[in-house]
Amino acid sequence: MAAQTTTKEQFISFASHTTEEVSEKQHRVEIDDSVTSPVVLYFLTGIGWLVFGSLAGLLAALKFNLPDWLGGTPFLTFGRIRPVHLNSVMYGWASLAGAGMIVWLTSRLCRAKIKETWALYVSAVLWNIGVAFGLVSLFFGYNQGMEWLEFPKPAGGLIALGFLFFAYSIVQTFRKRQVEHLYVSLWYILASLIWFPLLYVVANLGIYHGVTEAAMNWWFGHNALAVWFTPIGLAGAYYFIPKVIGRPIYSYYLGLLGFWAFALFYNWNGIHHLVGGPLPTWLVTVSIVASVMMFVPVMAVAVNHHLTTIGHFRMLKYSPTLRFVVFGSMSYTAVSFQGSIESLRSFSEVAHFTQYTIGHAHLGVYGFLSMILFGAIYYIMPRIAKWEWPYPKLIKLHFWMSAVGIALYVVALNMGGWIQGTMMNDPSLPFIASVNATKPYLWARSLGGTMMLVGHLAFAYQFLLIIYRSGPTRYVPAWFELRKTTEEDKPV
């Protein structure tokens, strides 16, 4: 039925290009062909971990509401299912999908076919074995006991090795690049390739004890976001917003300010998790200072993206990619400003060690990073699968489930967490009162989580369809709404 809306004449009129354009497009197709299999492998396994990880997350969430549910089965207890959730979505979904996006982006931005494809296959396989092995160990109760570093050493080692193979291929591609000028997204990608291995190795040296270990743990935990997950998200946002809209990013200079301030300040942030802890005061203070200074890079990125999009918000109506990515980019601004304020001592006294922090974390990793990855995958897949997404309605469902789900999740936990924190600080109230007060908010959180899971199932189903080129044959893009194609308004 979709095919009926486009006549043959229109098709031919779209096809008229100058020869220069044709060769450029042909080059892009060659690049896409070179990355197809590794990218699909990364995405497919990443989405697998996403679905699995969301199930684990939902289970963990429901345990707050129904504490005795499934409590008799050791491997389904909260203490195991929660790290399973975290590691599955972070090292499985976000990292693998992010790696897939980086492969495609690097190739496209270097105007070069991907190099050393074998290294990408090796990387994807090692990485997935590492994650699977780590999760099985967590299910059996083997846990290193540090947040973000729960995986036992061998699993961590496999992932690190996978990362090195991945980085090798990206760096080789970069060295054979056919452009002089490096686009902003590439800065973030390359920087993260240097920063992340350094971080991982230093964190795993195993020479920390007591207070130093706590400091190292949070230095690592926050920096995993700073030097790996956030650069992926920003690289995506910097690429897809101007790409879909079809105009240059607003300002190179803002890009520079954003990048260097990010590089300077973000890596000091972790210790703000230990406000009030037995650390030297200056260490905590320096971390708070750096966290507040994060306003600068975040502002630079937000202004840059906003001024690029301005006047084109209309396109959010059509393009799923743009809608996901703009949602992600707005969440980045929100979550970063929130984080800067959370680091302040007076705020941390109430909000830390409550559900508030969980809400914040999800706004970052889901509202920002995952939404951008969804947008990226919706853009990349038709190009490498050579097939349109069969069901635009499912994309719509995915978007609304994810967007409303995460909004509900974050608002509920921020409110509930704040109430919980004030009650915990009130010496005239018993501790149990602060727990009971969070109950309705925790139900709302579980509802939000369920919605997100529904979105993921729609997404995963459609992903399987597109890689097998099944479903209805569509000749028109899977936009939310189809635009009337007129002369001055040709499709983007």
Place this chain on the structure above:
Amino acid sequence: MTQRRKSKKSEGDKRAPQSVPAPVEPIQQPAFSDEGDSFIDSDSSDVHKIHFRIVSREQGEPEEGFEPTPSWVWAVSVLLLFAMGFYLGKYGGSFDTIAHQVEQPQLPGSGEVKIEVKGDMVYAGVCQACHQADGKGVEGKYPPLGGSEWLLQDSFTPARIVLYGLEGEIRVKGKGFNNKMPQFHDKLSNEEIAAAISFARSAFGNKAPAVTPVEIDSMRRTYTGRMAWSAAELENLRKKQK
């Protein structure tokens, strides 16, 4: 860099101004080949057509514009830098290794702070899990405290129970129980135990006098090292004391 934007006015335009390319003949031969196609089971001419259209509608790779950084962004950045420099100076703890230098609580008056122990809080935090918020207990598992002869008859019995635990058959308000209550002598202070018992003796419709920490302390010393009581033992002790 040729894409440099002219003025802010152009932002209202629907699309970035690009010179319209002169249309040429529709391409005769495929502009790209469908080789290296790792996907199967589809009419390849369909795939080709669809892919062609996907590629055709794509915009060029993104570039940077060169608009200047808005001056308010610089202003805010510099302001923040100053404010945070001040913060670092004020709360930096002279870069000493001492923890908690900031915001040492100013204790009212001199000497120790006296923390008031509240019976309802100890009850809610410790006893409530078993004896319930309404003091009615759980049928067959946890005996009630409201109207319980064990709690109300004298002040020694509840002190003994809470300090060293209770085990075995017991009849409370005519109902039988056979369970185990843990000991609390190693978990709660004299003040806390006294407060909890006093609270229980005055809540749930009970009206018995309070118990003092001194009484608890003497009980604690008398029975140091013992295990859980049985109901019979308590009953005997009670009779002797009379």
